[in-house]
Amino acid sequence: MNLCSYLKMKKHILVVPGDGIGQEVTAVGKKVLEKIAEKFGHEFTYDEALIGHAAIEAAGNPLPDETLEKMRASDAVLFGAVGHPKYDNDPSAKVRPEQGLLKMRKELGLYANLRPIKLFDELLSASSIKPEILRGSDILFFRELTGDIYFGxxxxxxxxxxxxxxxxxxxxxxxxxxxxAFDAAMTRGKKLMSVDKANxxxxxxxWREVVQRVAKEYPEVTVEHQFVDSAAMLLIKDPRRFDVVVTAxxxxxxxxxxxxxxxGSMGMLASASIGDGTGVYEPIHGSAHDITGMGLANPMASVLSAALLLDISFGLKEESDAIINAVDLVLKSGVRTRDIADADTPKDKILGTDATGEALLSYL
Amino acid sequence: MNLCSYLKMKKHILVVPGDGIGQEVTAVGKKVLEKIAEKFGHEFTYDEALIGHAAIEAAGNPLPDETLEKMRASDAVLFGAVGHPKYDNDPSAKVRPEQGLLKMRKELGLYANLRPIKLFDELLSASSIKPEILRGSDILFFRELTGDIYFGxxxxxxxxxxxxxxxxxxxxxxxxxxxxAFDAAMTRGKKLMSVDKANxxxxxxxWREVVQRVAKEYPEVTVEHQFVDSAAMLLIKDPRRFDVVVTAxxxxxxxxxxxxxxxGSMGMLASASIGDGTGVYEPIHGSAHDITGMGLANPMASVLSAALLLDISFGLKEESDAIINAVDLVLKSGVRTRDIADADTPKDKILGTDATGEALLSYL
Ligand SMILES: [Mg+2]
Ligand SMILES: [Mg+2]
Structure with a gap:
C-alpha cells in the first residue's frame, strides 16, 4: 500500500438540507466537499434525508425514523436549517419543525455545540461594532445542547x-x-470563561460548582465566571476578552x-454539534424564509461547516484549511453576498448563492 | 391658597444605597433631589434603610422588615445596588444579597422594570458600536420582574x-x-416588540398568545414578535429598529x-421598577466592588434615576427634564467619569463621583 492510498479516506456523508435556504446553502457545501475529495483523492459518498417542516409535509414527523437511521449510519452530517414562519404565528401548533432539531440532538447524543467566531479581515467593517474593538477577536463557544430548559x-x-x-x-x-471546553482551551490561549446566572x-x-471542580484538572487554564447578562454586555464592549466560552x-x-x-453576519458562521457518535455540521443561520428560493443566501457558513466537518469528524486539517483559505480568497477578491456587502461594494461584486459557490470552487 | 403653595409638593423619599458603589452614587442622586426641591419649592423629606450584603452584615437578612416597612411608607425609593463578590465564589451560600432585591420586588408588587435607553449626543462615540448605527436610537424596555424562572x-x-x-x-x-408597554407605545412611536422563545x-x-390578545385593544400599535436570540443579535445590528420592547x-x-x-456605559442608565404601590428607582449598574470607595463611580445613572422618580412617581415632568438637561450640559462641558472617558478626553476633564455631582448641581 503506497502512501497515497493510505491517506485516501472513504467516508459517507449525509446531507440534511431541512427548510428554507437550507436547500440552497447545503448544495454549495456539498459541491465543495466533492471538489476536496477530488483534489485530495478521498472517496466521499453521499445520501440525503428530510428534517423539519419539509419532513412534516412529507411524513408528518419533523424527524422521521428513516432520517435518524441514515444519520446514525453516516460518518458525518452536513445540515442546513429548520423552521417555517407559519408556526411562529401559530403558537399552539403541536408538531413543530424545531422539534426535529431538538430530537436529533437528543437521539444522536449531540451534547456540545461548538461555534467558532472567527473574523475574516475583509469583513471587519461589515460589523456594526467598530473595527478597532473587533480586530483580533477569536472566540470558541461551547454551548450545551441536550439539557436545560429546552428539554425539561x-x-x-x-x-x-x-x-x-x-x-x-x-x-x-x-x-x-x-x-x-477545557481541552480546547489547552490548545488555544489557556483561557476559559464559564457563563451562568449563579446569583x-x-x-x-x-454549573459553576462543576466547572470549578473540573478546572482543578487543568491548572494551566485561567478560568473566569461571568453572569449571562454581564457576558452579553462584555461581548460588545470587549470581544477580545473572550477566548473559549462554555455555557448552558x-x-x-x-x-x-x-x-x-x-x-458581521450570521451568513459566515459555522457550527459543530458533537457527542459520542455522528457529528452534525451546520450554519448558525436559520431557514430565512424571506429570501428562500431567491438565490440570495450566503453559502459560506455551510461551506465553513463542511470545513469544520473535515477537521473535527475526519481529522483532515489540511483539507479543512484549504476551504477556509478559499473563503478568505473569495472575500479578498471583493466578492460579497448581499448580507455582507456594504456601501463600498461594487454592484457587480455582489453575487448570489450559486455564483459565490463557483467563486469558492475556483480557489480550491 | 396661592398657586405656589398649590404646586408645592410634600413627598417622603427613602434612600436605599445597598452595597458597593450604591453608597456613593445615591449620595449624589439625593443631593440633586435636594437641589430640585429647593429650586422648585417642594418639600422632600428623606430616610435611609439597608438592603443586600450591608443588611446581611447588620441584621443577618438581605431585606430586613424595617426596610420593607419604610419602603411601603415612602412615596418613592431611590435605590443603589446590591451584591458582593464573596457570594460569587461561594455558590452554596444560603443567604445572598440578591435575595433582598428579589424579595423587595415581590413584596412591593414591582412587576414592571422600565429601562429607557437614551443616547446623549456627546457619548455617541463612547460605545463600541459605530455612531452611524446608533444615532437616533431611543428604546424603552419593559422587563417583567416578579415571575419567570427567577421566582419558581x-x-x-x-x-x-x-x-x-x-x-x-x-x-x-x-x-x-x-x-x-402598549400604553407607553401609544405615547411614543406606536411600535412594540415582544421578545420570547416561543419556538x-x-x-x-x-406570553405570545397574551400579547397577541392585548394587541387587539391597541389597533394603532404595530407589533413585532422576536425570539430572544434574534433580538440579542438585532440590538447590535440595527438598534433603531427597537422602540418599546416588552419581555420576560x-x-x-x-x-x-x-x-x-x-x-456607551452602564453608568448612564436609569431604571424604574413599578407596580401598584411605591416605585423604586435605581441605576442598572451593579455594586461594582472593584471601584467601591475609590470615588470613581459614575453618579449619572443615579441622578437620572432621580429624574425618572420625579417624572413617574410624582408627575414632575419639568423637574425631571431639568435634571436630564443638567446631565446633557455636564457632558457638553466635556466632563466625563472614567467609564465614559475616551482617548480624546483631556485628563483634567475626567472627574470622580463627587466632582461630577458638583458639576451637575451647578447646572440645576
Ligand atoms: Mg442584568
Ligand atoms: Mg439561536
Missing part, C-alpha cells in the same frame, strides 16, 4: 392559564462539556447569536 | 447531583405588563444589559 417538562396548569418550563442540569452533563438559578450554581443551552443560544454580529 | 421553585435532586429551576408565567402577569418554551407561547424577566435581564452598551 413543560405544560399548562389552571385550565391553561399558567404555563411552566423546567430547567434541569445534572453533574455529568456539565462535566462532559466542561472537559471538552439566581440553582442550575447555574450546580439557553444562554449559549442567545450569546452565540449575539456574537454572530461580531463576525 | 428551585432545588436539587438525586443527592444534589441534579439541579432544577421552574419558569412559570400566568396570563394576568403577562397581561398587566403588556398593557403598560421552544411553553411560558413563551403563553430573564430575557429582559440579558437584553437590557446588552442594550446598555448602546448607551
Amino acid at each position: 417538562e413543560k405544560g399548562r396548569e389552571n385550565d391553561g392559564d399558567t404555563a411552566y418550563d423546567i430547567a434541569r442540569y445534572s453533574t455529568y452533563e456539565v462535566e462532559r462539556i466542561a472537559r471538552k 439566581v438559578l440553582e442550575t447555574s450554581r450546580l 443551552n439557553l444562554f449559549g443560544d442567545i450569546l452565540t447569536d449575539e456574537a454572530s454580529q461580531i463576525a | 421553585e428551585k432545588g436539587r435532586e438525586n443527592d444534589g447531583d441534579t439541579a432544577y429551576d421552574i419558569a412559570r408565567y400566568s396570563t394576568y402577569e403577562v397581561e398587566r405588563i403588556a398593557r403598560k 421552544v418554551l411553553e411560558t413563551s407561547r403563553l 424577566n430573564l430575557f429582559g435581564d440579558i437584553l437590557t444589559d446588552e442594550a446598555s452598551q448602546i448607551a
